[in-house]
Amino acid sequence: MTGRRAVRGAAHGILTALAPGAAARWATDVFSDTRALGLRPDNVLPLGAQRFAVDGSPDVTGGYVWGEPGDGSPTALLVHGWASDSSSMHSFVGPLRGLGFTVAAFDAPAHGVWPGSQATMTQYSRAVAAVLESLGGARVVVAHSLGAVAAVSGLALRGEEPEALVLVAPTHTLSGVLDRWDGAGMRIGPGTRERVYAELHRRNGVPVSHWDAVARGASLRCPVLAVHDPADTWVPYADAEAIVRALPGARLETVRGVGHIGILSDPGVQALIIGFVAERAAATP
Structure with missing residues (x-):
């Protein structure tokens, strides 16, 4: 100690x-600390991105977008994990852009560039909903860790269903984390x-039990891909197994030796995710 x-x-x-x-x-x-990893990045525009405004959230007033919103191309939204920020998801920007997607990301309340060091899952899920509203929806959502609970909760708040949902090392419940x-x-x-x-x-x-990826995502009927490493020491592999068992149309891809953070930049993981998204894009008129 x-x-x-x-x-x-x-x-x-x-x-x-x-x-x-x-x-x-x-x-x-x-x-509830959002700065446990000591991350306080400068408010610098990521390479190749432009800013977009977010309405409806007092905690998140903007985000980053690669591409031209409103040009007719489909949108993919990246949702980072707790105590991290949007930069952790940047490895997916290039591959998704290569598929023709406009790609958006944002820092959660009291994460990244936003002030504060405390946040709630209610704030995070409402921010996801506000971002989706400001973007006009998203055809693909990629979420990491506890961001998976925030993502499905935000989708549920909007009554929105993407064409593909990717959960990377996903957390099943906040109760389990606690x-x-x-x-x-x-x-x-x-x-x-x-x-x-x-x-x-x-x-x-709401009670802690409310924050359950399966319960919040119960109405989802879109294809779901979960990717997880059995040796992940931060989020148990059993969380991904539980989510996939319960959500219809979900499948689990096992990757090894990447860990909870390395899974976001692993080329093999990126190939799995891009293949899944491309398959869904091809199947959607």
Whole structure:
């Protein structure tokens, strides 16, 4: 345990004994941290992109687009994972552009270029819906990690169904993430964990169990491709298996030795995804 984690753990233990409600709120703040990886990029336009405005979200007012929106070409939307930003998805821009897609990406609330270090899944899913609305929809959505839950939730909010949905190392439920969480040095006992669940319910306006990729995507009938590495130490492979078992028209491609982050830049993974998208594009008039 690092010195910082040790100090945090000791302080949280004292606070839990004296003021368990405050200790639970602190733990919820740490769990909801969007800067855990220390990412605060400069607001620089990515190579080859232009900006587009997002209406309807107080947290996300714009994003990046490669191509010409409104020129008649189909749109593909990239949705990054928690504590990351849109740059993590840039490896898919070139291949999707090669298929003739306009490609869009954005930083989630309190991620990337946006201020703050705390966000909720409610904010993220509403931002996805607002981005989709501003783009006029998307024929393809590619989402990574916990962004998979945000993506299907945003689609559900709009009642929109893409022609192809790609989930890369997808998270099944937020409950699973919280249950696996090590507390970042804090000693999260059963009582504190229950209070964190309650605090997340208060902040999101819905219980933690609401954030379930299968439940939120239950109405989807589009083809779904999940790609996951069984050795992923961040999100269990079983999450992808559960999603694919439950969503109609879903299939799972297993890749090995790429990990949770490396999966986004692996050429073999890109080939699988581009092949799937091209197959769906060819099947759609």
